Amino acid sequence: MSPILFWLFTALMLAFGTSVVLNRDPVASALSLVASFLCLSALFVGLDAFFIGVIQILVYAGAVMVLFLFIIMLLDLKAEQRRQFNRLSLAGGGAVAVGFMFELLHVLNSFSIGKNPFPPLGVARLDDVRQVGITLFTQFNLPFQTVGVLVLVASVGVIVLSRRELK
Amino acid sequence: MFPPISLEILVLALGFILLLAESFSNSTNKRGLAHIAIFCLGWIFAISFFTASAPATLAPGSYWNFYSGDGVSLVFKRIALLTTIAVLVLALDYESTLAKLLPSAHKGAGTGEFYILPLFTCTGLMLMASAVDLVMAFAALELVTISFYVLVAYARRSHASLEAGVKYLILGALSTGFIVYGITWIFGLTGETHFTKVAEKLAHLRGDDTAILFAFLLVLVGLGFKVAAVPFQSWVPDVYEGAPTPVTAFLSVGSKAASFLLFLRVLEPFLGVESILPKVLQVLAIVAGATLIFGNLAALPQNSLKRLLAYSSIGHAGYLLTAIACIGAGGSLLLGVGTTVGYYLFAYMLMTLLAFAVLTLVSVNSKGEEIQHFNGLSKRSPFLAFAMVVAMSSLAGVPLTAGFYGKFLVFAQIIQAHQWGLLALGVITVGAGFYYYFRVVAAMYWHDPLETTPITVAPLSKITISLLIASIFYFGINPNPVLSALRTSAPSVAAAAH
Amino acid sequence: MESTLPWLILLSPLASASLILLFAHRSKALSVLLSLSAVFVALGASLLLVKNATDVLTAIPWIDLGPALKLGIGLKVDALTRVMLLVVTGVGTLVHVYSTVYMAEDEGKSRFFGALSLFMFSMLGIVLADNLAMMFIFWELVGVSSFLLIGHWFTKESAAKAANKAFLTNRIGDFGFMSGILLVWSTVGTVEFAGIQENLAKLTANPTFLTLAGLCLFCGAVGKSAQMPLHVWLPDAMEGPTPVSALIHAATMVAAGVYMLARIFFILEPSATALGVIATVGAITALMAALMATQQNDIKRILAYSTLSQLGLMVAGIGVGAWGASMFHLFTHAFFKALLFLGSGAVIHALHHEQDIWKMGGLRKTMPKTFLTFAIGTLALTGMPFLAGFFSKEAILLAAWHKSMPVFAAGLLTSLLTAFYMTRLVVVAFFGHPRTDAASHGHDCPAGMTVPLLILAVLSAIAGYAGFAEAIFGKELFHHVHAAAAVTLVPALAVGAFVLGTVGAWMLYHPAIKDPAIFKDAYRIKDPVRIPLFANKFYIDEIYSALVAGTQDMLAGFLGWFDHFILDGVIVRGICAITWGAGYTLRLLQFGNLQGYAFFFGAGVVVLLYILTK
Amino acid sequence: MNPLTLNHYLLASGLLFSIGFAGVLLRRNIITIFMCLELMLNAANLSLVAFSRYHVGADGLPNYNAQVLVFFIIAVAAAEVAVGLAIIVALYRARQTTHVEDLVSLKF
């Protein structure tokens, strides 16, 4: 990936990320989130992870984001925008987040491996869906099954939690 | 002999069958489901004694890279099974209360899943116990976490349950974020996800101590959240209080036990890095000390027993973390840290489940979970009062109950490591523990009851409670079965003990 | 035979005491019978022992820890023991007989005789002891039997108080005694008299230590023999029944201190300082007690102070080195003081428990036998020549003359005062006319009481004669009695003091009782001599109670307060409160706000990360 | 312009993580908080993919284990969102609020 594109998408991703946090309107936040994730998937693609990039768009933009918007609309959350921020908690939360960020920078700064450029790939054309598939269904079969159960549990849970009347 | 994974498969199959049965049957009585589940889990527990332990392989591409059926995991699987059985028994007792908190079409409606979801949670717990790979660990952990989100918020007519659900959800997701980030860093540092390989790679890394420490901290945060270590404990009291009581019991025993084992497994690779060892141990000691103090002292002024048990659960996490923080000293007095933690959790399971069993029955009959609802319990039901005395004594660490050996092992660990600060905290907190646990005993025996109707105990609950009491005494005198089971196959955790 | 006799002496009263306590306490007659037979057995055995005048030593171990510690119950019968044995069993027998009548109507008669037997056992134990530890054991036991007997009429507040006071005061002395025993033991390694004597060199090697040990041992005697400053219990002990006063608080127990000093004289002898202190204490006690006696109105109290005074004299005798003379005086004193007490008992008995001498009068006529014996006793005590007291007192004075003039002077003055107050007593109580109804109905008591009086009167008369005494003391011991070279001036001065005292008192008091006003109200007549300081016993009781209240009780009260409010209240509860408060504060961190929890979470991450990466 | 290093991506990921974390700490609306949590998870994913690309195996391919893990994380996150939103809906039905300040009945 060319550095220019990297910087562009990174800047956009962070900007939209910030917009998620700063926007008072949940709908705007949700849209910013999607935008941020689109930039993120661009970064994924830049890292030669095409499959993940696609999945990212499909799952987040296609499903999660719709879910969020749907719920926000369902609950009609506008009334709550007017609430005031508590300055103390604002300062405290900000301080913690900023403190964490600086410590993270400190870690990255001392991270020797990270200073290396990416090694070149050994193949000209990456069949990355196939590779992911092979890895997932052979080696990672057990965790995969587990995640399957997890999704089952989640769907059962969602039904139990949201049906108007239980039978 | 069965392979260890058969246990997970059987429980999972049981869960599926019951789920199908629940959706296709027209019966309005869901209690049958629970009875079947309890019965079958009992059999599965029996089968667990006929499984051959099978440590993980490291062959590339093998299915068993992720799963270790070693002796320790077997013990934790049994803990998970027993906990689930007990939770289901509690759930049966809790049914009348739960039914009122559900938007049900008819009596008992919607309780079916309440009996079935624990089976999936149990599967997750068992998988967690066996997970020797970060990916597997993550998947299993999330299976447990997500099923707990549902279970905690299950009683959705209850504001408390919902509030607890939301708090657990947000903070749990936050901790998941940290775990994921931590896994990322571990992978980034080593390029591996299997614990053994990670350990090998980490030990040979040079010059990136800060990054290793960062990865360690992220995992500590994530798992510290699960085991209720200070300062990541804040969800515990609220969620424990709000959740339906059987779920609280499940959270406090099952989730904690599996998380501790995972914590030990994740910790081990970091302990192999000598250059960071002092800092790791220092932070562990700080966290352990803070947890000890917070859990035990904040429990002192509690009036709600459920909340008190929540704080006590933090306190016990403190003892366990203390044992882990003393991991660094050479030569074990009695047994390794892994065995100490394993035994402690086993004892903790017995006594906590007993306490929750009594709490469930009393709260159902007294419409409340405050200590004052236990007033004069010895008159209303001497059996339950006695059970509670046993549970509280064991939690407080009175000898000849299972809880004492746990404390004993922990103190041995502390002294061995010459952690005098932690020893002092331990002494203070045990003293505090005597106070808040015995307050319940005092309420039951000293005070007059708020209401005098006797409490009837269902036969199944009676059997469960009796068995728990008997086990507390039995393992309080002879801990050998548990200890030798923990030690038979020297797993990676036991190696961490040295 | 010789080795079993001492055991018989010792154990027969014990058997009687235990039998009474365990089985016979419901039957008065049986109790009396048991007690009497025990004392007769003891007397008989003692007489047999005197006849076979060989020394006997017999012991059984009591505590035996090998070389670490060996304490035995050992009996030692030598000349000194024999004297005391006879005194104790002799006077004891008479008092037992006397008591059967005196206590006839008492509801606690069994208890009384049980305690009396216990006392005999304890006292004989002291006498027979062959080591300091055993002596201490019986020393304490006589204390407790004295406690029981003083407090015999326990529903009387004053009796109960007196019993406590006696016991406690003795305890203070015993504290010193035990310290002394420990000091000796730590040097010598044994507590047996024989052993100490053998290893005396170890003790004398360190004179300061020796003096300290000697004085500590002397403390025991100060308590038991009621020397200054621990004398306060003895007058109060008169709350007990009169036979008890006669036996315990006149003839035997209080003399145990003197006996003990005589026993351990070989330890005291090398230390001039110790002896000097002993002599001074004795002399002061003798003099002050005599002064106090001159102003008392209670017949028993006068006798009590007199006892104090005489004990002081004996102790002073030890102090001037004349332990033989002191023992001799102890011996004679036992008879005439017991006689006097029993006589006063007869008076009290006849007058229905009237003890004020001013409410008596004229008893000479109504109680002739009692008067006669009482008079003999008085004269023996005051030192009338050729009666017992004269000889023994003179022996002490003689020794003092050689050793220390101040002690001699004090002794002489005491003799004079003794003659004075005893004559005062006799004149006021027995002469003139009865001043109360009770006094006018006085009568001699039954034979059970009079016979012991008569026997004692005879003994008081003859006990001082060399022949009699020597027979009992044995040649060797009697040699010590008259160790000092005779000086003619001493008996002359003694006689002078006697005459002066007697005549002085007669001159003062005989006219006073003639005053007709006293028929109406005894207290209208004024004692011709009135010295409040003496009457109030130098205010020592008051000073003591102020001291006790001011120091011990106040300290105890303060410490009680401290313990309750500071140690337990502030410190212990404070720690609990701090812990609880900390818990309460920590609990406040769980304020329910999800965001706050996330903040703690984050802050925890940041802080831990800082610690890790700094 | 310098070639891109691993740290570039890690930095981007770290900043996104911090932004998400800040959102969790600062926002009052539970749904928004939930979105911020998604940001954090995805930030981790970015690092993971970067590491995957960095740890090129002997066969010259990126380390697909990490990508599979990313796949799992996305799946889990989706499930979590589903359950989480269900809980939030249930909460809203019961309490008519999605604000954290209103959820303080359980405390101390």
Next chain:
Amino acid sequence: MLTTLLLIPIVTAAALFLGFGNRTWAKGSALLQLALTLALWFRYNQAKAGYQFVFETNPLFPGVDLRYSVGVDGLSLVMLLLTALVTVTAVWFLPNLEKRANLFDGSVLLISAGATGAFLAKDLFFFYAFHELALVPTFLLIGLWGTGERQAAAWKITIYLGVGSIVLLAGLVDLLMALPVSSRTFDLQALQQLGAAHMIPAAAQIRPWFLLTIGFGILISLFPFHSWAAPAYASAPTPVAMLHSGVLKKFGLYGMVRLVLPFLPDAFHQPVWGSYTAQDLLLVALLGNILYVGLVTISQRKLDFMIGYSSVMHMGYIFLGLASLNLAGLSGACLLMFAHGLSVAALFAVSGTIRDHEGSLRFDRLGGASKSVPFLGICFAMAAFASIGLPGFANFASETMVFFGGFSPGATSFQKTATILALWGVVISAVYMLRAYKAVFLGQPTATSAKWTDLAGSARFALALLPLTLLLGGVFPRYFLGYLKPTLEAALR
């Protein structure tokens, strides 16, 4: 046989809890316990030192020598006899309850079982465990059936002793840790042999010494950790006060003899503060018990508190015997444990009976009781005289040994001074005991005390058992010392 002895009270208690049986069962159990103890007492072979009647299971910890093992030697026999005697008396002084009498009786038996177990145990772990087990019934009984500020007292004793036990636990573990890995064992006999072999270097002894002394000290109410004792005993129901102060408290002292002396003898001579040694420190603490607590006792105005404090004070003498580190002092201390247990139990039995009669134990409300209840008076007098160290009772014999021990050759001058000061305590104890005796039993009878009824029937025998045993011990201390001596010699080696 020993396990049977342990099971008698436990099984009876369990039966009572389950609703079977009644007061007679409790009495029968106590008598059976006494009978069995006496059988042990006479069958014990004094000529053979060491543990006898040993029974032990396989190790309970894999690879660690920790097992259920019981056995008795001379010292534990004496303590068992004390337990059995006090239990019999305590059971006869159980109050008449309308409700839940079985709970009360069973709990009392459990306390006795705890003590029995602790003294029987030949294994360090069970030795510790049984003692603490007795805490729970104590807590229940004081809070439920106590008098006065019973709940506060119950809390105080429980928390105090809980903390004490945990310090003790730390000390025990530290002690084991000080041994080389290969010789770590929980077997008391094996431990004793290790102690004799001086396995622990002197400098390493001081820390476990402190932990153990403070731990045991809290359990024994060593100054300044004594403030739980008097209020607890004053509030406790009579049998509980008897058993706890008479028997259970001796556990700590027993532990000192069993563990601290054989193991950490050099610690006593280690300087801890300037030139003052640990022994000096202990002496100061025990003088606190004797003089400070003694004076506090004098200031008490209620009989139960007075006895409670006096029991604290007498712990000082036992410690004095321990601190002397020689056979005389130690034998005195051990015999004094026995004697003090009996005398204080008898005192509490009498004071409890009086409280039942009068409802109050304030000295200014009592008086002249000997008139109406002479038997109680005699028993109280005997026990009181015993406790102030009157010859003839075992207490005197033991105190004598203690004092001689403090003065034996080799005693430091500090020790001798302390002993002399401690001797003054004899005067102090006489002051308060006689005051109490006079206030309650002597003097003019009060309007109520004249109407009291004396003990009758078998309760008389039960109560008389204690002072009579004291007399036996006082006259023939040698008989008891014969049992104690070999054990103690081994402990001092």
